[in-house]
Amino acid sequence: MEKFLINGATLKIELADNFLKRLRGLMFRRRLEAGNGLLLAPCNSVHMLFMRFAIDVIYLDENFCIKKIVRDLTPWLGISFCFGAWGALELPSGEAERLKLVIGQKFQRK
Secondary structure, three states: EEEEEEEOEEEEEEEOOHHHHHOOOOOOOOOOOOEEEEEEEEEEEEEEOHHHHHEEEEEOOOOEEEEEEEEEOHHHOOEOOOOOOOEEEEEOOOHHHOOOOOOOOOOOOO
């Protein structure tokens, strides 16, 4: 578990940095608590098969700068991608709004 800072908030981020961790992602989990997330890296797309809850997806470049924000991606039906992204940060639905995230902002590793 790593900690990332943005807009004065600290997030606890789990890193999915190998094939099996990225493949599993958040599938089959019951929920993701506010202030927590999963960083899939490298990754430029996500699907919502076998998901039980909606998420926000924050696409990042290799410097943790936000390239794209996808809000409230629907369980089972949602799919999203971002050409040129290095990673996809999955957060509970509503976190992008709560944290006031905008394209161009940069996460800091703590």
